Amino acid sequence: MKQLNLFSERRSDTIRDFKNEIASYMDILSETSEKISYSEFITPHKGKEIIPGIEYEEYVDIYKKDLSGLAYDQIFLFLKNTKPEDKIDNFKKFLKSKNIPYEADLWTWNN
Numbered sequence: 443m444k445q446l447n448l449f450s451e452r453r454s455d456t457i458r459d460f461k462n463e464i465a466s467y468m469d470i471l472s473e474t475s476e477k478i479s480y481s482e483f484i485t486p487h488k489g490k491e492i493i494p495g496i497e498y499e500e501y502v503d504i505y506k507k508d509l510s511g512l513a514y515d516q517i518f519l520f521l522k523n524t525k526p527e528d529k530i531d532n533f534k535k536f537l538k539s540k541n542i543p544y545e546a547d548l549w550t551w552n553n
Contacts, residue, residue: 467483
């Protein structure tokens with residue numbers, strides 16, 4: 443795991459990065475001075491897209507003031523040890539069980 447760079451005030455760890463016949467996938471946990479973010483990126487390969495050129499990012503943002511003692515390293519280990527297909531949903535359930543508020547959404551953009 444990388445340390446928080448005090449100059450840029452950002453830390454980032456790749457949890458998963460792989461490709462298959464349909465798309466490229468990358469899951470990243472990052473930290474700034476104010477929040478921790480978990481993002482899952484999906485980039486479909488040409489010819490495999492539903493809409494040509496569209497990429498996807500599903501994310502969960504947690505403000506540090508709401509963490510109730512939960513640390514970045516604990517979140518990293520939780521995500522690292524969760525099945526990829528259930529990761530974001532289980533993370534949201536985990537946060538709800540700890541009464542930690544979060545913001546979540548799905549972004550799409552045309553590249």
